[in-house]
Amino acid sequence: MANQFDVVVIGAGPAGYVCAIRAAQLGLKTACIEKWTDDKGKTALGGTCLNVGCIPSKALLDSSHKFVEAQKDFKLHGINHSGVEMDVPQMVARKNKIVKTLTTGVGGLFKANGVTLLEGAGKVLANKQVELTKADGTVEVYEAANVVVATGSRPVEIPPTPTDGDLIVDSTGALEFQETPKRLGVIGAGVIGLELGSVWGRLGSEVIVLEAMDRFLAAADEQISKESLKICKKQGLDIRMGARVTGSEIKGKEVHVTYADSDGSEKVVVFDKLIVAVGRRPYTENLLAADCGVNMDERGFIFVDDHCATDVPGVYAIGDVVRGPMLAHKGSEEGIMVAEIIAGQKGHMNYDLIPSVIYTHPEIAWVGKTEQELKAEGVDYKVGTFPFAASGRALAANETEGMVKVIADKATDRVLGVHVVGPSAAELVQQGVIAMEFAASTEDLALTIFSHPTLSEALHEAVLAVDGHAIHIANRKRR
Amino acid sequence: EEPILSPAARKMADEKGIDHAAIAGTGKGGRVTKEDVVRHAEQKPAPA
Numbered sequence: 376m377a378n379q380f381d382v383v384v385i386g387a388g389p390a391g392y393v394c395a396i397r398a399a400q401l402g403l404k405t406a407c408i409e410k411w412t413d414d415k416g417k418t419a420l421g422g423t424c425l426n427v428g429c430i431p432s433k434a435l436l437d438s439s440h441k442f443v444e445a446q447k448d449f450k451l452h453g454i455n456h457s458g459v460e461m462d463v464p465q466m467v468a469r470k471n472k473i474v475k476t477l478t479t480g481v482g483g484l485f486k487a488n489g490v491t492l493l494e495g496a497g498k499v500l501a502n503k504q505v506e507l508t509k510a511d512g513t514v515e516v517y518e519a520a521n522v523v524v525a526t527g528s529r530p531v532e533i534p535p536t537p538t539d540g541d542l543i544v545d546s547t548g549a550l551e552f553q554e555t556p557k558r559l560g561v562i563g564a565g566v567i568g569l570e571l572g573s574v575w576g577r578l579g580s581e582v583i584v585l586e587a588m589d590r591f592l593a594a595a596d597e598q599i600s601k602e603s604l605k606i607c608k609k610q611g612l613d614i615r616m617g618a619r620v621t622g623s624e625i626k627g628k629e630v631h632v633t634y635a636d637s638d639g640s641e642k643v644v645v646f647d648k649l650i651v652a653v654g655r656r657p658y659t660e661n662l663l664a665a666d667c668g669v670n671m672d673e674r675g676f677i678f679v680d681d682h683c684a685t686d687v688p689g690v691y692a693i694g695d696v697v698r699g700p701m702l703a704h705k706g707s708e709e710g711i712m713v714a715e716i717i718a719g720q721k722g723h724m725n726y727d728l729i730p731s732v733i734y735t736h737p738e739i740a741w742v743g744k745t746e747q748e749l750k751a752e753g754v755d756y757k758v759g760t761f762p763f764a765a766s767g768r769a770l771a772a773n774e775t776e777g778m779v780k781v782i783a784d785k786a787t788d789r790v791l792g793v794h795v796v797g798p799s800a801a802e803l804v805q806q807g808v809i810a811m812e813f814a815a816s817t818e819d820l821a822l823t824i825f826s827h828p829t830l831s832e833a834l835h836e837a838v839l840a841v842d843g844h845a846i847h848i849a850n851r852k853r854r
Numbered sequence: 855e856e857p858i859l860s861p862a863a864r865k866m867a868d869e870k871g872i873d874h875a876a877i878a879g880t881g882k883g884g885r886v887t888k889e890d891v892v893r894h895a896e897q898k899p900a901p902a
Contacts, residue, residue, distance in 0.1 A: 721868040725861070814858040814885060 380406045382717060383505045383519035385497035385662070387411070388422020389703040390694025391525030392481050394710030398523075399488040401718035406517065407490055408497035408507060413478075416510075418494045420481035421474075423527055423695075424703040427547040430477055432570050433734055434470035435550060439577040440736050448773055461578050463554050470550070493517075499524065499667045503689050506664075521689045521717045524669070524677060525710065526662055528655040528695035535633075536562060536623045536651050542630050543623065546571060549650045555579050560632055560646035564591060564614050566733045568652035572612055573735050582611070583644055585618040585634055587653075594731070596745035596794040598760075598780060603739050603796045606776055618642075623649065657696045672698070682722065683713050691717075705729050728811055730804050737763075737777045738800035742808045743792035746782060755785035759817070759840030761833045763797045765848050768828040774798035779837040781807070781817060788816035790838075799830045806834055817841045862888040870895055 382398045384391045387409035395407040411426065413419040419426055445459045485492055495509040505517045530545035532538060538545050549571045555578040561568045564586035576582040591614065592600035607614060617637030624631045630649045636642050657676045663669050668687040670678045677692040679685055685692050691713045694706030708729075712722035733739040749756045762778045763769040777797025783790050793807030810820055817838045825835040839845040857874050859867060863886045867874055870891070877894045879886035 721865055723861075723865055723868070812861050814860075816882070819882060 378516065379518045380404050380491070380520070382406070382521045382523060382714070383408065383493075383497070383517055384523040384525055385499070385505065386422065386525035386527055386694070386696075387420040387481065387492075388525060388527045388694060388706065389424045390527070390706030390710045391422065391523065392420060392485070392710075393707040394523050394525060394693060394714050395490045396484055396488050397711045397714035398717060399490045401714060401720075403521075403714070403718060405490050406493050406519075407485065408493045408495065408505070410494070410496040410510075412510070413475075418492070419478050420485070420492075421478040425477050425481070426474060427550060429703050431470050431474055431550045432546075432567075432574070434473050435466065435574045436570060436734050436736070438466045438469065439574045443577045443736075451773060461555070463552065463578065467551065467553065496661065497526075498662060498664060499669055499690065500664045501666045501668065503687070519689075521691065523710070523713055524662065524685075524690070524692040524696060525694045525706065526658050526696050528701055529658045530651065531654040531656050533562070533620070533651060533653055535620050536649060538651060539625070542625055542628070542647075543649045543651065545651055549575075549648075549652075552648065556646070556648035557581065558646045558648075559583070560585065560630065560644060560649040561652055562586075562620050562632075562650070563652035563654065564588075564616070565652065565654070566731075568650065569607065569612070569733055569735055571650055571652060573607075573610070576611055582613060583646070584612055584614045585620055585632070585644075586614065586616050587619045589617045589637065591616060592733075592739070594745075595739065595741060596780060596782075596792070597747050599739065599741065599778075599794045599796050602778060603733075603735075606737065606796065607735065655695065655701055659696060681726075682716055683709050699726060700729055700731070702729060702731070725812065728808055730801070730808050732801040732804070734801075737774065737797045739796045740800040740804040741792065741794040742804050743790070743811055744782065745792060745794065749782065749791065754791070756782050756791060757785050757841050758782050759837045759842070759845065761836040761840055761845060761848060763830075763833055765836075766828075766830065766833050768830050768832065769798060771828065772798060772830075779803060779833045781820075781834070781837045781841055783817045783841050788818055790815055790817055790820070793834070795834075797830075797833070803831060803834050806831060857884060857886055859886040859891075860888060863891045866891045866895075 381403035382405045384395045384407040395405050398405040411419045442461050495507045498506040503519045507515045546567050559575050559580035559582045561572045561584045564584045572582045591604040618634045620634045622633040630646045669685045672678045679697045683691045683693050693709035695701045712724045715722035730742040760780045764775040769775050780794040782792040795803050820838040825832045836845045843850040877886050881887050
């Protein structure tokens with residue numbers, strides 16, 4: 376039957392498209408529904424991550440970083456040039472081309488794996504029926520043995536600063552500026568705010584970041600977040616903590632933003648563009664029929680168990696629309712877990728070892744427990760750190776800012792957390808993720824050979840420092 | 855105490871319904887590798 380599937384996935388972002396591909400690999404007759412369209416009205420796969428998230432932001436971060444390097448660091452190497460300019464429309468066009476390549480690529484993978492693409496908006500009805508509303512308004516109903524909801528998230532709007540798509544934008548708009556704003560405001564010093572603030576700051580914007588919380592990167596290890604704040608400020612980001620935005624007013628081509636400072640006083644700042652990056656919320660608009668039986672929690676996330684099963688047998692939900700960190704790799708892994716469970720396997724996902732990365736330069740990344748978490752849990756731990764300033768590879772690369780920090784259980788020596796701010800932080804943390812998946816001790820890593828000269832050696836040295844026998848720094852006296 | 859299984863060992867043991875504690879781990883500190891699960895499954899064929 377043409378309208379019957381083993382699996383119908385709603386949403387083709389990193390959670391949904393990966394789930395659909397894995398389900399098809401496992402021999403399940405799979406359809407994936409997507410309503411996202413590009414500027415020409417064609418269906419665009421890949422979701423937020425590929426279209427307006429991870430990939431485009433990284434493209435702009437890389438372009439803008441090269442510009443800064445050419446401007447500020449080339450002379451140090453003896454590379455003299457007569458002046459470097461940034462062509463912003465060309466930079467954005469390159470980004471758009473990458474997005475196009477990747478989103479088209481997902482379509483190719485669907486074809487190669489035999490996933491049926493259904494273009495339009497999906498809705499979960501009762502009895503695992505899924506309603507598809509196409510762009511022209513026609514409606515079709517599909518019978519699904521299993522339904523996977525992967526509808527993702529959207530930016531949070533706040534009443535004091537309603538976006539107008541021109542002067543006040545969300546993350547999507549901030550990826551599309553055609554010229555560098557002279558004065559740029561960013562509300563929110565989280566991952567998205569820092570990355571977007573970095574891009575435009577590097578190209579010449581005077582950036583002010585307003586953050587309501589008192590502590591910078593509260594989820595990161597405190598020592599790493601302190602070091603990161605220092606580096607970000609040195610790069611020219613004016614980050615104001617404890618700043619609660621209370622209102623905004625558009626006056627001609629300017630945005631006047633009012634905020635309450637940490638000491639309670641009211642301040643006004645004027646911007647040419649304002650980016651609202653205070654967070655993202657689950658997207659469930661027009662998704663669930665009243666009688667479909669799927670429930671949401673009090674924050675609007677679809678309610679699921681540890682295996683992403685909803686309250687309706689055979690209906691699952693994955694990615695940003697359910698609890699847990701809103702990260703592409705988290706959604707994708709949930710997609711694989713659910714596809715395997717549907718195919719009768721023991722799908723499993725380790726929520727304790729989801730790495731976090733902030734693609735500033737240097738990068739900030741971590742996995743596992745922070746020092747303050749372990750303190751709160753009353754765990755006896757030991758810590759080793761190593762600065763990139765002592766790394767030969769980092770010196771050669773002129774990338775000496777930052778450090779690696781490894782935390783291990785004092786009694787068992789098991790690695791509990793790896794935290795890095797510095798060059799290739801994400802890759803170094805990934806080595807920690809692999810080690811931690813195998814329940815490695817710091818001694819296991821100490822006994823492992825790391826190539827010289829590489830940035831990875833900084834992880835090796837930090838591990839050695841845990842027990843006070845790092846070679847390339849003076850070890851702190853043990854208590 | 856619950857033994858430590860590698861990710862692949864954990865999945866294979868669960869698929870085959872093998873009690874984690876029953877597998878002799880040969881890894882560091884008695885950690886259970888996938889190889890240990892394969893060997894364990896070969897030694898003890900499932901009851902008919």
